[in-house]
Amino acid sequence: MVDFNPYAESFSEDPYPTYKQLRDEAPAFYNPDLKFWALSRYADVLNAHRDPNTFSSAGGVSIEGNEAGMPLLLVTDAPKHRWQKGLVTRVFTPSRMAALEPFIRTLVNRLLDSAAHKDEIDFVAEFALQVPLQVISELIGIPEEYRQEIHNLTNTMIDRSVHLPPEEMYAAQMRTLQIYGILIDERRRVPREDPITHLIQSEFPDENGTMRCLTDEELAWRFSEIASAGHETVAKAIPNGAIAFQRFPAERAKLRDNTSLLLNTVDEILRFDPPSQLQGRTTTSDVTLHGVTIPSGSKTMLLTGAATRDERKFDSPDVFDITRQPGNDSLYFGNGVHKCLGIHLARLELSVVFEEIFRRFPDFEVDPVRATRTVLSNVRGVATLPARLGAAR
Numbered sequence: 001m002v003d004f005n006p007y008a009e010s011f012s013e014d015p016y017p018t019y020k021q022l023r024d025e026a027p028a029f030y031n032p033d034l035k036f037w038a039l040s041r042y043a044d045v046l047n048a049h050r051d052p053n054t055f056s057s058a059g060g061v062s063i064e065g066n067e068a069g070m071p072l073l074l075v076t077d078a079p080k081h082r083w084q085k086g087l088v089t090r091v092f093t094p095s096r097m098a099a100l101e102p103f104i105r106t107l108v109n110r111l112l113d114s115a116a117h118k119d120e121i122d123f124v125a126e127f128a129l130q131v132p133l134q135v136i137s138e139l140i141g142i143p144e145e146y147r148q149e150i151h152n153l154t155n156t157m158i159d160r161s162v163h164l165p166p167e168e169m170y171a172a173q174m175r176t177l178q179i180y181g182i183l184i185d186e187r188r189r190v191p192r193e194d195p196i197t198h199l200i201q202s203e204f205p206d207e208n209g210t211m212r213c214l215t216d217e218e219l220a221w222r223f224s225e226i227a228s229a230g231h232e233t234v235a236k237a238i239p240n241g242a243i244a245f246q247r248f249p250a251e252r253a254k255l256r257d258n259t260s261l262l263l264n265t266v267d268e269i270l271r272f273d274p275p276s277q278l279q280g281r282t283t284t285s286d287v288t289l290h291g292v293t294i295p296s297g298s299k300t301m302l303l304t305g306a307a308t309r310d311e312r313k314f315d316s317p318d319v320f321d322i323t324r325q326p327g328n329d330s331l332y333f334g335n336g337v338h339k340c341l342g343i344h345l346a347r348l349e350l351s352v353v354f355e356e357i358f359r360r361f362p363d364f365e366v367d368p369v370r371a372t373r374t375v376l377s378n379v380r381g382v383a384t385l386p387a388r389l390g391a392a393r
Contacts, residue, residue, distance in 0.1 A: 002026045004038060006063070006278065006301075012375050015277070016318065019306035028289045036063050036280075036299040040306035042313040042331070044289060048281060048302050049335035052077060055300060057338060059282030062378055065299060066169075071221045074229075074338060079207035081337060086204040087214060088222060088341060091139070091195040097344045100139060104349055107134055108356045115389055116361075123366055123387035128238035129231075135349055136230035140223055141187075141194035146179050154228045173224075180220040196223065230342050234349050236275035236381025241265075241354065242366045243385070244272055248320040255322055256362045259355060266350040267326035271314075274332040277305035277380045304331050305380065363390040 002021045005011060011018060022029050022040040029038045039045050048055040058077050060068040067075050073084055111130055115121045129151070137147045156172040183196055191197045199219055203211040214222060245252045255261055278301045287294040294300060308331055309317040314324075333340040340346070357364055364387065371382040 002029060004029055004031060005034065007034075007375050009373075009375060012373050012380065015305055015380070016309055019303065019309055022303070022306055023310055023312075028292045028294060030292075034063055036301055037294045038278075038301045038303055039289070040303045040310075042307040042310035045302045045304065045307040045331060046329060046335055048300070049279075049331070049338070052337050054284055054287060055281035055302070056284050057281060059280070059299060061280040063280060063299065063301065065280065065282075066166075071218050072225050073222065074225065078337065083204045083206040083212050084214070084218075084222075085337075085341070087199060087202050088226070090198065090202060091226065092341050092345060094344065096139070096195075097348055100135065100345070101348060101352065103138055104131070104135055104352045105356065107131060108352055109360075112356065112360055112389070116392060119388065121387050121389070123239055123242060123385040124235070124382060125384065127387075128242075128385075129235045131238065131353060132231035132234035132349060135234075135345070136227055139195065139230070139345070140227060141183070141192065141196050142227065143183075150176060150179060150227055151231065154232055157228075176224045177220045180223045181216065183223075184216055184219050199223075226341075229340065230345065232379055233275040234346050236379055237269060237346070237350060238353055239366070239371075239382050239385045240273040240275060240380075241269035241350065242364070242387070243368045243371075243382070244269060244320045246366050246368060251320055251322050252362075255354070256358055259358065261322050262351050262355055263347070264324065264326070265322040265354060266347050267330065267332075268320060268322050268324050269350065270332040271308045271324070271326065271330070272320045273380070274304050274308055275379055275381050276332065276334075278303050278378055279334060279338075280378075304334075307331050360392055361389040362393055364388065365390065 002018065002025050004018055004022060006015070019040055022038065027039065027041045027044060029040065031038070039048060056077055057075050058068065059065050061074055073081065073088060076084060108131060111127050115126055121127065133147055133151050142150065153172045153176045157169055184200065187194070187197045187200055191201070199214060199222070203213045206212045255265055281300050281302060283294055283296050283298045283300055285296045308314070311317050329335065333343045333346070367386040370386045372384045373381075374383045
């Protein structure tokens with residue numbers, strides 16, 4: 001019998017054996033204690049993402065559903081979702097992403113320079129965290145003095161290992177919104193060429209053709225959402241990728257000898273150990289799958305981490321293979337109307353990170369045995385990871 005509790009510490013260490021059990025024995029699983037259903041097979045997860053009318057996001061995307069009712073894009077269904085996403089998409093234009101590449105490359109090399117003389121570093125705190133934190137802050141226009149605080153506040157909101165009382169998590173959310181409110185007020189007084197100013201001034205037609213803009217409260221929530229999603233997932237994906245290379249040295253040799261595999265490598269890192277492991281939905285009608293019926297109104301978790309290891313979709317899914325062709329229907333950025341807005345930015349960051357590491361320190365090593373993890377609501381990754389860069393090329 002499958003025992004699936006995503007908040008169990010033993011599960012966070014290695015969820016993949018449990019995911020296989022779920023796919024094989026209980027593809028439509030119910031946890032009576034936490035009162036949620038879970039879909040684990042690739043086809044079921046993909047279909048649910050593509051059917052937002054049946055699998056609604058409005059009830060929240062975590063097991064607890066604390067986000068329900070908040071003015072967040074990820075818990076907004078159609079028709080409001082369409083015009084609000086249309087506005088925010090303008091922050092992530094291809095030209096804006098391309099313009100960030102020199103900044104990302106300079107940042108990565110500056111961090112590597114700082115670490116190069118040390119015998120050992122914490123790969124998370126001294127490198128993996130700093131890259132997306134600084135990049136998303138640069139994209140949005142978050143001043144230096146707020147960046148670390150925003151990261152700490154975000155961790156408070158998603159950490160499930162310390163069992164913080166709800167009022168502390170609420171206080172963290174309110175402080176985050178206060179910071180963005182300050183920035184929005186500043187941009188209204190003194191506009192700049194940055195995304196905050198751009199969104200303040202932008203309009204988009206709603207379902208009736210009426211031009212709409214975001215209120216100051218909606219703007220604050222939107223930037224809080226972008227910053228959280230934009231740095232937490234990439235900060236987890238970078239060490240996940242480093243650990244995969246440590247476990248599969250033949251793949252390290254492939255990339256070292258052939259950097260044209262970089263884009264494939266990024267997709268394989270995200271498939272093999274995706275930082276975003278599950279996405280919550282709420283059913284709007286009864287759904288029958290694999291001989292069981294999920295009742296209308298049920299919290300249902302779409303298990304990305306299980307789906308991307310489904311042998312019904314992938315050959316040898318537990319093998320990290322950077323020559324694997326990812327296909328066009330990936331799940332690690334979500335799918336359908338709620339597909340992640342920052343896909344191109346995340347891919348760019350990961351590509352530059354591993355290109356520069358392999359160019360300068362191809363024999364770098366990380367120590368997963370001494371890594372530490374925290375239990376997070378939807379995200380998987382290490383909290384600390386000892387690393388040695390080794391000799392520079």
